[in-house]
Structures are given as C-alpha cells and as structure tokens.
Amino acid sequence: MTEGVVERSRPRDRILETARDMFHKHGIKGVGVDAITEAAGTNKMTLYRHFESKDDLIVECLRANAAKAGAMWEAFEAEFPGDKLAQLHAWVRKAAAMLNADGRGCDMANAAAELTEPDHPARLVIKELKEAQRERLVTLCRDAGIGQAELLADTLSLLFEGARVSVQTVGAEGPSTQFVRMAEGLIVSFRGTAAG
Amino acid sequence: MTEGVVERSRPRDRILETARDMFHKHGIKGVGVDAITEAAGTNKMTLYRHFESKDDLIVECLRANAAKAGAMWEAFEAEFPGDKLAQLHAWVRKAAAMLNADGRGCDMANAAAELTEPDHPARLVIKELKEAQRERLVTLCRDAGIGQAELLADTLSLLFEGARVSVQTVGAEGPSTQFVRMAEGLIVSFRGTAAG
DNA sequence: CTAGGGTGTTACCGGTCTGTAACTATGCAA
DNA sequence: TTGCATAGTTACAGACCGGTAACACCCTAG
Structure with missing residues (x-):
C-alpha cells in the first residue's frame, strides 16, 4: 500500500535501468555510483555485489x-x-x-x-x-x-x-x-x- | 622593442596550447588543471591568473x-x-x-x-x-x-x-x-x- | 638602485570520486 | 525453528578534483 514505487523489480535490474538513463542524460563521467544507487532506490554495496566495478556497469x-x-x-x-x-x-x-x-x-x-x-x-x-x-x-x-x-x-x-x-x-x-x-x-x- | 627573443612562449599561451592538446586526447573531464599546468611547465596559480575557471579555459x-x-x-x-x-x-x-x-x-x-x-x-x-x-x-x-x-x-x-x-x-x-x-x-x- | 608586475612554490580548503569493511535486517526454504 | 542468500546501513579509506591564500622570486622599466 505505502510502497507504490518500482520496487517490484530486483535491485540489479533497477541499477542497470537507472544507470542507462543517467549515463545517457548526464554522460558517464558526469554520474557517480552514489547518484545511481540513490536514484535506483538502493545502495552502493548492492551495486558492487552485482557489478565488479563502474567500468563493468558501463x-x-x-x-x-x-x-x-x-x-x-x-x-x-x-x-x-x-x-x-x-x-x-x-x-x-x-x-x-x-x-x-x-x-x-x-x-x-x-x-x-x-x-x-x-x-x-x-x-x-x-x-x-x-x-x-x-x-x-x-x-x-x-x-x-x-x-x-x-x-x-x-x-x-x-x-x-x-x-x-x-x-x-x-x-x-x-x-x-x-x-x-x-x-x-x-x-x-x-x-x-x-x-x- | 622589448620583445624579440621567443625562446619560450608566455605561460598563458603554453597553458592554452597544452590544454587544447590534452582535452583533445583525453577528453575534458579526463584532464585536471594540475595535469595541464604541469605539462605546460607552469603551475596552477598562474593558470588561474589568466583564466577565471576551468570552464573559462575550456x-x-x-x-x-x-x-x-x-x-x-x-x-x-x-x-x-x-x-x-x-x-x-x-x-x-x-x-x-x-x-x-x-x-x-x-x-x-x-x-x-x-x-x-x-x-x-x-x-x-x-x-x-x-x-x-x-x-x-x-x-x-x-x-x-x-x-x-x-x-x-x-x-x-x-x-x-x-x-x-x-x-x-x-x-x-x-x-x-x-x-x-x-x-x-x-x-x-x-x-x-x-x-x- | 628601486619598485612592481608577472611568475613560481607550498600548503591548504571543501568537496567528490570509486571501492571496501563490518554489521544488521529481511525473506524464503528445508 | 534454523540456516542461508540477498539486501540495507554506516563508516571509512585513499585518491583526486577545482580553486585560493600567502609568500618568495626574478626580470625589467623607470
């Protein structure tokens, strides 16, 4: 009820989707992993559990x-x-x-x-x-x-x-x-x- | 009368030329002002005496x-x-x-x-x-x-x-x-x- | 000689960056 | 219930960033 966001998908998918959008809009070096995870509704540790590095995410x-x-x-x-x-x-x-x-x-x-x-x-x-x-x-x-x-x-x-x-x-x-x-x-x- | 021997161009010109080359090769966000001034044989203070900011230099x-x-x-x-x-x-x-x-x-x-x-x-x-x-x-x-x-x-x-x-x-x-x-x-x- | 502008040097500020450690909370399955 | 994988939280390390302050230097014009 209280949670109506896109929290249905798994963190990895949310991170990937959010990163694609933000890289597209602001460039790769213009976006930090903190900003990505925050916009994806998760945190940095979870990102690094699914991706080896920022380069890997890219x-x-x-x-x-x-x-x-x-x-x-x-x-x-x-x-x-x-x-x-x-x-x-x-x-x-x-x-x-x-x-x-x-x-x-x-x-x-x-x-x-x-x-x-x-x-x-x-x-x-x-x-x-x-x-x-x-x-x-x-x-x-x-x-x-x-x-x-x-x-x-x-x-x-x-x-x-x-x-x-x-x-x-x-x-x-x-x-x-x-x-x-x-x-x-x-x-x-x-x-x-x-x-x- | 004073000018004549240009054994070495002035700092501003060296900075501009070096920055052009480094921005071209490594991208703008891929080069810091420290790297530019060092490659230009000068220092950061001199850069900021001739350019208001990095954006201005760009x-x-x-x-x-x-x-x-x-x-x-x-x-x-x-x-x-x-x-x-x-x-x-x-x-x-x-x-x-x-x-x-x-x-x-x-x-x-x-x-x-x-x-x-x-x-x-x-x-x-x-x-x-x-x-x-x-x-x-x-x-x-x-x-x-x-x-x-x-x-x-x-x-x-x-x-x-x-x-x-x-x-x-x-x-x-x-x-x-x-x-x-x-x-x-x-x-x-x-x-x-x-x-x- | 002297004054001053341009330059070099060092140190520093506050912020951001990628990446990690240690711990806690949650949900699911046997 | 127990056990385990997944995810969240906080804090931090170490490096780099743009930009500034204070001061020493040197060359040259007057």
Missing part, C-alpha cells in the same frame, strides 16, 4: 542498449515481413524519430568520446556492437535488392551518426532537419543504379 | 580551435583563388585527411557529449562556432554555382561529422573509408541538377 549498460536496438530490427521484420525495402524505409523513419527524441546523441558514440583510454573495456564492446549494427544495415540493403549495398549502408549510417552529433551541438533545427530527405534521396538514387 | 580552447579552422578556409582561398569548386574539393581532401589524423573526433562534438549541463558556457560557443562553420560551407557551395547549396552543404557536413564519430568508435577502417567517394559523388550529383 559495459553492461552498453550491451543493454544494443539489445534494445536489436529489438527494433525485429520490429521492422514483424511490421513488414519479407518486404526488405519497406523495412529500410522504416529504419529511416525510426532514425529520424530518434533525432527528435532528445538532444543527446548515440550513447556509444558519447561513451567513446568520454572514455579515451585505448584499452578501456567499453571500447571493445562499442566497436563490436557498432560493427554488428553496420552488418545488419548492409544485409538489409543487400536483401532489398540494392546494388552497392555496402556503400549505401555506410552512407546512411554516417549520415545518421552525423545527424545525432549535430542535434547535440547545434540543436534539432540544424542540418539534421534534412536527414529524411537526404536518406530517401540516397535510397532512390541507389535503387536507380543497376547492381554491380 | 571556452578559450574551443575558440582557439575555431580560429585554427578559420585559417584552413583562408588557405583554400589562397591555394585556389576565385575557384570555388576547387576549394570545395580541397575541403573534401582536408576533411579526409583529418579522419586519418588520429582516432579522436571533433573537439566540439566531444565537448558537447561531455558537458551535458544545458547552460554550460561551452554549449553556447559550440553552437555559435558550428553554425558559423555551416554558413561557410553553404556559401562555398553556393559560390561554386551549385543548386540547392544548403542541402549539399548540410549533407557533406553530416557525412563528415558522422565519419569523425565513426573513426572514434569502430576505427579508421570502418565506413569512414568511403567518405571521399561519398562526398565526391554527392558533389557530382548536385552539379548535375540545375540550379534553382
């Missing part, structure tokens, strides 16, 4: 983000079963929606900007997850029957990545407003050229 | 970066006087060179990722300087006789921005390798369409 947060992104791809397939071109356009719409979601960029890109030590554990998983994402987009382009699928996928991915940092620096009214127009134009252009 | 570093970038544009004009299209291609080559320079992205984008407080003094100058950069590229495209100059400029700028974060996340062997090909293709494509 890595788990990045993996959780990637898992959520993976679910997005499954949603595309569910919405347009077999229609790969429609799924590609869905990706463009979803990307545009993320641009307007909040003024923060990609969590992995932001993490890479903050964690500069070359052997930081997060850098490995960032590279791994970004490469997996790229592979997915390349496959989607190829299955959509587009020639030079790699080039289109890389171009779209660079445009999106650039748009995300653009909203973070100059805001949502900057060059990123043209993202959909650019992306759709590119898809049309690549569809026009014969495969090869 | 802003001055960003402005110094922008000034250096401004010199780049003048170099284009000096190398290809009046030939705006050649200057645009020079911009593409210069951008590609920056991608391979080191694995770090744009200092302003990285600063925006780190400094999340909405009213942080650095955010204002980042927006101001990025908008100035964009205006320069738009003007160059327009003077090069390209129709839809804004759209080309924004597309190129997003591609470049995306390529910089890409090298920072997956490395220089990722999608950013195709940057020149993408950019040149876009310029050709936009030149083909009639102005209007």
Whole structure:
C-alpha cells in the first residue's frame, strides 16, 4: 500500500535501468555510483555485489542498449515481413524519430568520446556492437535488392551518426532537419543504379 | 622593442596550447588543471591568473580551435583563388585527411557529449562556432554555382561529422573509408541538377 | 638602485570520486 | 525453528578534483 514505487523489480535490474538513463542524460563521467544507487532506490554495496566495478556497469549498460536496438530490427521484420525495402524505409523513419527524441546523441558514440583510454573495456564492446549494427544495415540493403549495398549502408549510417552529433551541438533545427530527405534521396538514387 | 627573443612562449599561451592538446586526447573531464599546468611547465596559480575557471579555459580552447579552422578556409582561398569548386574539393581532401589524423573526433562534438549541463558556457560557443562553420560551407557551395547549396552543404557536413564519430568508435577502417567517394559523388550529383 | 608586475612554490580548503569493511535486517526454504 | 542468500546501513579509506591564500622570486622599466 505505502510502497507504490518500482520496487517490484530486483535491485540489479533497477541499477542497470537507472544507470542507462543517467549515463545517457548526464554522460558517464558526469554520474557517480552514489547518484545511481540513490536514484535506483538502493545502495552502493548492492551495486558492487552485482557489478565488479563502474567500468563493468558501463559495459553492461552498453550491451543493454544494443539489445534494445536489436529489438527494433525485429520490429521492422514483424511490421513488414519479407518486404526488405519497406523495412529500410522504416529504419529511416525510426532514425529520424530518434533525432527528435532528445538532444543527446548515440550513447556509444558519447561513451567513446568520454572514455579515451585505448584499452578501456567499453571500447571493445562499442566497436563490436557498432560493427554488428553496420552488418545488419548492409544485409538489409543487400536483401532489398540494392546494388552497392555496402556503400549505401555506410552512407546512411554516417549520415545518421552525423545527424545525432549535430542535434547535440547545434540543436534539432540544424542540418539534421534534412536527414529524411537526404536518406530517401540516397535510397532512390541507389535503387536507380543497376547492381554491380 | 622589448620583445624579440621567443625562446619560450608566455605561460598563458603554453597553458592554452597544452590544454587544447590534452582535452583533445583525453577528453575534458579526463584532464585536471594540475595535469595541464604541469605539462605546460607552469603551475596552477598562474593558470588561474589568466583564466577565471576551468570552464573559462575550456571556452578559450574551443575558440582557439575555431580560429585554427578559420585559417584552413583562408588557405583554400589562397591555394585556389576565385575557384570555388576547387576549394570545395580541397575541403573534401582536408576533411579526409583529418579522419586519418588520429582516432579522436571533433573537439566540439566531444565537448558537447561531455558537458551535458544545458547552460554550460561551452554549449553556447559550440553552437555559435558550428553554425558559423555551416554558413561557410553553404556559401562555398553556393559560390561554386551549385543548386540547392544548403542541402549539399548540410549533407557533406553530416557525412563528415558522422565519419569523425565513426573513426572514434569502430576505427579508421570502418565506413569512414568511403567518405571521399561519398562526398565526391554527392558533389557530382548536385552539379548535375540545375540550379534553382 | 628601486619598485612592481608577472611568475613560481607550498600548503591548504571543501568537496567528490570509486571501492571496501563490518554489521544488521529481511525473506524464503528445508 | 534454523540456516542461508540477498539486501540495507554506516563508516571509512585513499585518491583526486577545482580553486585560493600567502609568500618568495626574478626580470625589467623607470
């Protein structure tokens, strides 16, 4: 009765979820473990019983983000079963929606900007997850029957990545407003050229 | 009359230069003022005699970066006087060179990722300087006789921005390798369409 | 020579950070 | 009931952070 909060989930899940949100909003070095545990309604000892270190927590947060992104791809397939071109356009719409979601960029890109030590554990998983994402987009382009699928996928991915940092620096009214127009134009252009 | 021998630049210049380098390499929150002054061969008191605070130093570093970038544009004009299209291609080559320079992205984008407080003094100058950069590229495209100059400029700028974060996340062997090909293709494509 | 501005040195303040120790409280299961 | 895993509490260690005070130094202008 008196407790109506989200105390239903287990401390580990609450910590992970809260950390994801706070890292996203305030950056990784801008949030301490004390603030995370307090916001998660638990305490520091419990955090360190579930995670080896803050770096470990960071890595788990990045993996959780990637898992959520993976679910997005499954949603595309569910919405347009077999229609790969429609799924590609869905990706463009979803990307545009993320641009307007909040003024923060990609969590992995932001993490890479903050964690500069070359052997930081997060850098490995960032590279791994970004490469997996790229592979997915390349496959989607190829299955959509587009020639030079790699080039289109890389171009779209660079445009999106650039748009995300653009909203973070100059805001949502900057060059990123043209993202959909650019992306759709590119898809049309690549569809026009014969495969090869 | 008094000046002449510059065997060693003044403390303020050394601090500014050192801070620019260290912020670039290790991020802003990853470097303390003690480390900066020590690397600059001076001490903390001297830093605080020339800069109001670390935030003030950050802003001055960003402005110094922008000034250096401004010199780049003048170099284009000096190398290809009046030939705006050649200057645009020079911009593409210069951008590609920056991608391979080191694995770090744009200092302003990285600063925006780190400094999340909405009213942080650095955010204002980042927006101001990025908008100035964009205006320069738009003007160059327009003077090069390209129709839809804004759209080309924004597309190129997003591609470049995306390529910089890409090298920072997956490395220089990722999608950013195709940057020149993408950019040149876009310029050709936009030149083909009639102005209007 | 002298005065003074720029610089260097040392020590310190109050705060925050990650991470740990020791102990207590709770809930569930045999 | 007993036993054990999980979670909460308090306190602390050790390091680092941005920023300041007080004072000694040196070079040069006058």
